[in-house]
Amino acid sequence: MSGGEAEAAEGKRDGFEPRIVGFLCNWCSYAGADLAGVSRLQYPPNIRIIRVMCSSRVDPAHVIRALLDGADGVLIAGCHPGDCHYIEGNYRERRRIAALKKQLEAFGLADRMRLTWVSASEGQRFAKVVTDMVEHIRSLGPSPYSKKGAGPRAGGVPE
Numbered sequence: 001m002s003g004g005e006a007e008a009a010e011g012k013r014d015g016f017e018p019r020i021v022g023f024l025c026n027w028c029s030y031a032g033a034d035l036a037g038v039s040r041l042q043y044p045p046n047i048r049i050i051r052v053m054c055s056s057r058v059d060p061a062h063v064i065r066a067l068l069d070g071a072d073g074v075l076i077a078g079c080h081p082g083d084c085h086y087i088e089g090n091y092r093e094r095r096r097i098a099a100l101k102k103q104l105e106a107f108g109l110a111d112r113m114r115l116t117w118v119s120a121s122e123g124q125r126f127a128k129v130v131t132d133m134v135e136h137i138r139s140l141g142p143s144p145y146s147k148k149g150a151g152p153r154a155g156g157v158p159e
């Protein structure tokens with residue numbers, strides 16, 4: 001068992017609570033999250049939301065930085081294909097994330113990132129996406145890059 005796997009197994013035993021960074025596009029997914037909130041839908045509080053104007057504003061460097069700084073998972077959510085307010089931003093993001101996923105595979109992190117679509121009227125879907133993501137990351141355990149003394153988990157400043 002590698003150090004990361006041992007840490008993951010330990011995290012599951014210790015009631016591990018995943019920390020997920022969620023990049024949500026302003027026009028659809030953020031509004032969907034807002035609808036989930038005003039509808040009082042229940043979903044796990046493990047997500048820290050960052051509002052971006054379009055999913056295409058999420059650069060691979062943002063995802064990598066979040067994962068290296070202690071996030072156990074990263075969720076990117078935008079408008080459904082064909083609905084992007086900037087016409088084809090979400091198509092661009094889909095291509096970019098597919099390429100990033102291949103690179104993250106080398107570090108064992110590909111499974112910790114997800115791209116999905118949530119519209120402004122899909123509060124229920126947003127709650128389900130977050131619930132599924134939290135359960136998925138919980139089953140993986142803590143990120144191997146989430147080390148004690150570095151990143152937001154320990155309250156320290158990453159090197």
Ligand code: FES
Binds near residue numbers: 025026053055084086
């Ligand atoms: S504006 Fe929502 S994905 Fe582009």
